[in-house]
Amino acid sequence: MTSALPIIAVWLGALALNAWLARYDTRATRLAVALIFGATILVLWELAVRIYAVPPVILPAPSRIGASFAANTAILWTDFVQTILKGALTGWLIGAAAAVLTAIAIDRSPFLQRGLLPIGNFVAALPIVGIAPILVMWFGFDWQSKAAVVVVMVFFPILVNTVAGLAAADPMQRDLMATWAAPYRASLWKLRLPAAMPFLFNGLKITTTLALIGAIVAEFFGSPTKGMGFRISTAVGRLDLPLVWAEILVAALAGSLFYGIVALIEKKVTFWHPSQRRQRG
Amino acid sequence: MTEAAADDGANPTLRGGLPVLTVLLAIVAVWYGAAIWMNAPWVRDQAARAETVLTAGDLMRQTLTLERPVLPAPHQVAAGLWEGVAGQKITSKRSLVWHGWITLSATLAGFAIGTLAGIALAVGIVHNRAMDQSVMPWAVASQTVPILAIAPMVIVVMASAGITGLLPKAIIAAWLSFFPVLVGMVKGLRTPDAMQLDLMHSWNASRAQVFWRLRMPSSLPFLFASLKVAIAAALVGTIVGELPAGATAGLGARLLSGSYYGQTVQIWSALFAAAILAAVLVMLIGALERLTLRRMGLA
Amino acid sequence: MHESVITARDVSLIFPTADGPVHALKDVSLTIDRGDFVSFIGPSGCGKTTFLRAIAALETPTGGTLSVNGMTPDAARRARAYGYVFQAPGLYPWRTIAGNIGLPLEIMGFSRADRAQRIQRVLDLVDLTGFGGKYPWQLSGGMQQRASIARALAFDADILLMDEPFGALDEIVRDRLNEALLKLWKKTGKTIGFVTHSIPEAVYLSTKIVVMSPRPGRITRIIDSPLPRDRPLEIRDTPEFIALAQQVREGLREGHGHD
């Protein structure tokens, strides 16, 4: 029991520090709060691994992961380019574009709405572990098949959100368009899409992380000898857990960056939405 | 849109299954075409190896009846599904119903845990500045951890702690499904406009009251959109969790064992079973959504 | 020039609601000629908004016939016959005030230069010079309402439908805008449908005053104004004006009596 004391002490200390910092709402303190939160987790992890002598082949300590990260930067960079830049990003862009176009088609035609949406639900629910082998069979071993998996994975969440968003314009705003006899394209560009943006970005944000998962996991089903998924599965086989976690660290950093960029664009694009304006009370 | 909705109500065929049927037919047609096209190289190769000459009819017939096609034809998948669902006692290990049930129970458990966690975190984020600033980046980071990589570790660690069966799978499912709920709810809970919040403020409503009477109701459209994504994610999580669980039971195990042996028809049947399951779940949430919104006068 | 622009014959409109149908309009018949300035006045809930919406093809009557410029309201809508000011401002939050005013102009294909010049003109007209770059939520309620009036005036629709456009404005601005509207109307010969709650406003502006009454919504009086088209503000102190106002007030009383 007493062995848990340092863990509890660190935890409470960090909690208090953050609560105090959060009262000063500046850019610097916001960053600090997030970093302290993360640092706390890492310290707790390190302490737990050391105090309870967890075998490194089960869970390596952050210090070991850091060392492995530093020692393998070249490999990590190659894998990052292969999996994230080529696989995830390409797939996400294609998937998002396809989903938005489909959402517009669905929104335009009630026929398609009734016909495509249920089937869209269905396609989206195809589990990635089932599609990945098939897509690897169809699109080959390289990043193209990973991008295809990502396309399938991100499509549905973006579709659902965009369809909801296109329905979000309020009646008076639509009536206005009607009184101007705005052609479909105009009301799409100038009303429906802007009003859909908060929802669309909801979908885009959720899928940033799905894209990474998809690209990495698809590599488990066949890949060239590089890529994060490849490295993770082979490193597990060699029990090189620090390398596995270093790859996971890269994935987490890349994912947070990706998400952050999308969130930033969201802020710029949907500045007018109440959730983006300063909150009162 | 109002016009479209009006047309729609006026035309009874649109309310029925006609659109779904049409789109479905189109898909099946494309699918058959693709099956012939994708399986043809193999059939031609085989013919060349056997040094026989193929007529167009032979080619077509053979591409649609291969035992391990690149892309199975719709009727092959349908037969596989029928065989898996109706051709077995539902307690049989070859029954898709049995495997489906195992997957479903873990999915629902994971979905419940994930949704609760997502909502709880979102509530925390909206109400607590320290959480607002610290949780989100790490929630994002948590989702970028490739689950397929850590799922075996989760299973192994939990198994060594004596936890096996449904719970480890449910936890992986929850891991994947809490995130869409979190993102959607944070947005949804922040949706009320300034005037609505000001009113609450002028009544000195407590945070709980603002939450239950304003934030929660106005977040529902976002919540339901997220729940649909989350339940699909939970299913994926469960299936992923079923792989390293020793690939013994559940649709995930079915999928994978189909993969080992290149049993495309079995893979596709399991895939469809999973997708049907998910589609049904998503539709249930959709129905719940309509019901709730109608009761709230919003639909 | 007695060409009729809007003809309503026995128009009825019923909203089905959860607790029974609401008779928003019942047997409404009315002819509006080209160049008429018609005010609609009546207690809240009597169907003024609904009737204006039906003219603009935003609602479909459940009975009777309604024609605009000899076409269906919808055909007229497609021909861009309407400028509409809604009861609430309905500005798009993602566009600045100038952007909001410019929106219908963009849609109707006005050139960039023409747009800029029109935006400037209507901003001046509604006293919002210098606010073009602000976002709707940065303006006061009255300013938003004026922006929405400016938006409807920016393109030159033949028929202007205005639903309580000046409700949120103070007397002085209101007077100024009333004058401006009259000037515009005389210059352009537009046909105007105008909902108001102010009897003096209705009398001052209109060539025809339609008094309505609720449950079911219907027309109780149609009063043709004998006032000349040229109306200085001082006309409001003439006996004709006061008599007319009295007539409208009586019409309103009657309607209320029916409750």
Add this chain to the structure above:
Amino acid sequence: MHESVITARDVSLIFPTADGPVHALKDVSLTIDRGDFVSFIGPSGCGKTTFLRAIAALETPTGGTLSVNGMTPDAARRARAYGYVFQAPGLYPWRTIAGNIGLPLEIMGFSRADRAQRIQRVLDLVDLTGFGGKYPWQLSGGMQQRASIARALAFDADILLMDEPFGALDEIVRDRLNEALLKLWKKTGKTIGFVTHSIPEAVYLSTKIVVMSPRPGRITRIIDSPLPRDRPLEIRDTPEFIALAQQVREGLREGHGHD
């Protein structure tokens, strides 16, 4: 009974916006006594809404001091001193009219029976008997506005702040509600802050009329009314009334001149 309830001393409020700060209030000083009925009148954008919001602790002044019941506005808010009617109805679309009116009552912990009875009473008061079960979007604009007034009246706050509550109503309903409001005020001795654009309304209702002017928003005149507290509608034809109205009109003109 000259106990001061609201005291503003040199209150300033500046909104920072992308294109420079907006001076919404500048050096506003005012004392409101218990039981006063104070009207705010002035051109659109002069800071009426902003001042009311500052009193209700919905905005924080950037300069000067403001106290309510001897406390800060925020403390008064916590003590549930305010009933507030916003310029737009602001009804919650997922609640019926009765549900909307009952909402603050629920929040303040009134019993179910008490709630039902109060809802009934205020619905009657604003002439919406029978509409309790409808949703906001099933009502006309004026009906929505009345519902929002009913909501603010349902719980008995000491201080009632009303931002153009009667803007969307016709004269007759408006007269009726004006009378009802006066009766309520006399009976309960509430302190009322009231924004309006109608000079007669301001004069008819108030014990004190505050005339404001924009850019920067400030008080140009404070007129104490010599009219008695008992005011039949006919008081509007008395010379005192007309003189007072003229005074207000002049104040307004001055303000507009500054543009």
Add this chain to the structure above:
Amino acid sequence: QELTLQLKWVTQAQFAGYYVAKDKGFYEEEGLDVTILPGGPDIAPTQVLAGGGADVIVEWMPAALAAREKGLPLVNIAQPFKASGMMLTCLKESGISDPKTDFKGKTLGVWFSGNEYPFLSWMSQLGLSTEGGPDGVTVLKQGFNVDPLLQKQAACISTMTYNEYGQVLDAGIAPDDLVTFKYEDQGVATLEDGLYVLESTLEDSAKVTDLVKFVRASMKGWKYAEENPEEAAQIVLDNDETGAQTLDHQVRMVTEIGKLTAGSNGVLDEADYQRTVDTLMAGGSDPVISAAPEGAFTHMITDRAFD
């Protein structure tokens, strides 16, 4: 006495001996209650062992020795598989007949997750780079099945004599259209399916006794399976919870497995061990193990089981 065995792969005839021993009551006769956990592509049995999820694992020696170097003290206690079943299977039409000359510029499918070592070692013996290019070979991380060969995404793929090779044949390709290179024949064979435990387990005398009984009963199961392939296949089928296996395939697998277990009585042959170590140490620029392992196997269990 309870004992948990973690398999390297899914339930199939590759592990017939253990399933037969369980179903035929051989474990029970020894007073053991054995739980058999199937593996899968994402299960590293070594990790399960380290996490305490199993007492004994079935693992290939390269992976076991690599884990040992990573600080997980695995010890081989028995070796039911004498010969290696791994080979490279190529389509004849790809024009490969001699490994020394024909692999250049080709794409080869290889299993990773600890199974790649013998392949890498072989390539380094042949002097071929595995980084692609005209003078090397392009390596694909092969998934679970033989699709890359059927789809012609690779000229050759890794197969086991008892499993994937049969699948290629099942897919409709005649043996005549194939060329195979057994690792045994290329001199790079490494020991497969052995039984491994942690060093600490061997310090517990009660556990050691259980292991002795376990190995004895398991070998009895293996011998029974060799003699009754049909029945063994049926037993495996009964134990397959996924319901994905077919009897034909499992019968053939038992038969092929029999050829690999035939030469073994469970005792590890030190010459085989040495050859495995040599192969792994020769592994090109990035050898799998850097130093000859010490104490990576023990005869203690088999000695006590079969004396």
